[in-house]
Amino acid sequence: MDIPVKKPRLEWLDALRGFTMILVVANHVSQIGFGQHWKWSSSLPFLLLFRMPLFFFVSGFLAYKAAQVWDAHNLGQLLLKKLRVQLIPTAVFFVLFCALVCNNFADSLVSNLHSPTKGGYWFTIALLWMFVIYYLFSYAESKLLALFPKIPSWLPITLLFIISLGFYETCFLPKIFPWAQGHKMPPIQWLNDLCLERVFFHFPFFLFGNIVHRYWKQAQRVMDSRWFYPIVIVIVILSAADVIKWHNLKFAWTNLPSTLAKFGLLTIAFMYFRYYQQYFSRRTVIGSSLQYIGRRTLDIYLIHFFFMPNIPTIGSFFDKYRHNFVLDSTMAVLIALLIIAFCCITSNILRVSPFLKKWLFGR
Numbered sequence: 001m002d003i004p005v006k007k008p009r010l011e012w013l014d015a016l017r018g019f020t021m022i023l024v025v026a027n028h029v030s031q032i033g034f035g036q037h038w039k040w041s042s043s044l045p046f047l048l049l050f051r052m053p054l055f056f057f058v059s060g061f062l063a064y065k066a067a068q069v070w071d072a073h074n075l076g077q078l079l080l081k082k083l084r085v086q087l088i089p090t091a092v093f094f095v096l097f098c099a100l101v102c103n104n105f106a107d108s109l110v111s112n113l114h115s116p117t118k119g120g121y122w123f124t125i126a127l128l129w130m131f132v133i134y135y136l137f138s139y140a141e142s143k144l145l146a147l148f149p150k151i152p153s154w155l156p157i158t159l160l161f162i163i164s165l166g167f168y169e170t171c172f173l174p175k176i177f178p179w180a181q182g183h184k185m186p187p188i189q190w191l192n193d194l195c196l197e198r199v200f201f202h203f204p205f206f207l208f209g210n211i212v213h214r215y216w217k218q219a220q221r222v223m224d225s226r227w228f229y230p231i232v233i234v235i236v237i238l239s240a241a242d243v244i245k246w247h248n249l250k251f252a253w254t255n256l257p258s259t260l261a262k263f264g265l266l267t268i269a270f271m272y273f274r275y276y277q278q279y280f281s282r283r284t285v286i287g288s289s290l291q292y293i294g295r296r297t298l299d300i301y302l303i304h305f306f307f308m309p310n311i312p313t314i315g316s317f318f319d320k321y322r323h324n325f326v327l328d329s330t331m332a333v334l335i336a337l338l339i340i341a342f343c344c345i346t347s348n349i350l351r352v353s354p355f356l357k358k359w360l361f362g363r
Contacts (some may be wrong), residue, residue: 018293026336034315043329050265053205060209070142086128087360093302126198162206172255236264280313299347
């Protein structure tokens, strides 16, 4: 009997996930801890373009399992596992956050429940929706391809990706869709309650990562070609400059510069970590540290809100003396690393209990 060999983890991908987690915490340090508004920051407008898209891209990449058997039993097991891993820890830490950090527990609990950001805890809920949609799609896809073997295998996932881009586009049409950015009328409350508008915002990046992993050999050939990276660099420079500075390319039915900048920037980050993967292995200090953070992303995300500083004077300073990307980013990243260290210590303390380890962090 052949025993299936477990594929080794891509160490540089774990490091990339750790790097992305640092960006997420650094952004929250800037916005929540320093009280910076993204419009006046010298770093936030750029970092906001790709930090969350990159996180969802990596999640989608890891979601694809070539050997996965899509039958009803496995589908049910996967859905139940994701519900336990994503929903229970989020609910526990969300309630603790409202009780320990917010001023009024009852009022903050109700207001955050109806908020699209859930006090910051929207990410795990949106990611849960993405996994549920993806698992149901993969189950239906396997049955469809079995019934109609002549259908190209790339067609179903491509159609889902195009549909997700359509929903993504609705988020930038405030005159038409009430959940879109800038809409003046009251939002559709149940979409806010379920974080579905956040799914609209980020699902294309999840699927993009999934597609890259599905066709990994072809994707690597494209990335290794002479023409691909220079073209991506040019597109990113032009699109990011328009989003941040020029504001020339505004269309009624497209958010083209921002979309290109997001996909381009996450592609550059992904290619960078892959190209220099020897520096992000376990044998290096940076690599092992980033991989450790990458394997504890859920823990860090759930805990880091409890350690946010309250230093609005730093935000006021950077608002007054703007246009210094290095200082702005470095200050946020340094404090983010300190917060992440405290999160890891807290996580390790809680993980001493097998019960808490299983139900708070899914392990």
